[in-house]
Amino acid sequence: GMVLLVFAPWCGHSRALMPEFERAAASSKSPQAFAMIDGTVADDVATTLDVKGYPTLMYIPHGDGPPAEYEGARQASAIGQWATGMLEPAVPQLANPSDVVAWTAGKRVAMVLFVADYASAAAGTFRGVAAVSEVPCALSTAPPAADELGLSASARQQLRLPALVA
Numbered sequence: 001g002m003v004l005l006v007f008a009p010w011c012g013h014s015r016a017l018m019p020e021f022e023r024a025a026a027s028s029k030s031p032q033a034f035a036m037i038d039g040t041v042a043d044d045v046a047t048t049l050d051v052k053g054y055p056t057l058m059y060i061p062h063g064d065g066p067p068a069e070y071e072g073a074r075q076a077s078a079i080g081q082w083a084t085g086m087l088e089p090a091v092p093q094l095a096n097p098s099d100v101v102a103w104t105a106g107k108r109v110a111m112v113l114f115v116a117d118y119a120s121a122a123a124g125t126f127r128g129v130a131a132v133s134e135v136p137c138a139l140s141t142a143p144p145a146a147d148e149l150g151l152s153a154s155a156r157q158q159l160r161l162p163a164l165v166a
Contacts, residue, residue: 001061001131003083006039006046008054016074017055023076030087059086061132068132089131093118097144110136114143 005021007014018036025034039046039054049058049067057070057079068086072078094100094112104110111133113126123139130137 001033001059001087001128003034003086004049004058004060004067005034005036006049006051006054006056006058007036008040009038010040011054013074014055017057020074020076020079021057024079024083027076027080028083028087033087034083059083059131062128065129065132086131089127089137091127091130092138094138094140094142096142097148100138100140100142100144101148103138107136110138112138112140114140116141 003025005017007018009015021034021036025031028034037045039051039056049056049060058067059070059082060067070079070082072082092103094103100112104112111126111129113122115123115126117123118139118141126137126139
């Protein structure tokens with residue numbers, strides 16, 4: 001993914017935000033994932049990204065998915081925290097079936113991808129999904145048995161527990 005600032009050189013708010021954005025990028029573990037673009041010159045990009053005003057700060061996920069617009073404080077520390085959360089989302093790794101059951105308990109909706117290897121391409125893709133999802137996301141190498149999930153008998157009959165994703 002990429003953190004993108006779309007600015008206009010004539011806009012005072014853009015000029016004020018640019019040094020904060022640059023500080024956030026400089027203090028990031030992934031400064032190459034930060035970019036700025038003049039939306040008045042690259043108006044095709046601004047139109048494609050549906051930029052409504054300047055400045056617009058957004059996270060553009062790798063692959064499919066809509067951009068996520070930043071609406072927090074316009075200071076380097078807040079921008080940096082948000083960018084880190086988008087670029088490196090905290091996706092817990094649930095090592096055993098009881099961890100899966102405990103983590104999902106009480107959540108109305110949650111996504112757990114069962115993988116053979118946390119470093120797999122599927123796990124990496126899922127981390128990207130987690131970055132832009134409002135649903136809690138986790139990875140696990142240990143799917144629980146259907147009866148461990150606290151589901152009714154009829155729900156267990158309909159449940160198809162996944163094979164591990166390579």
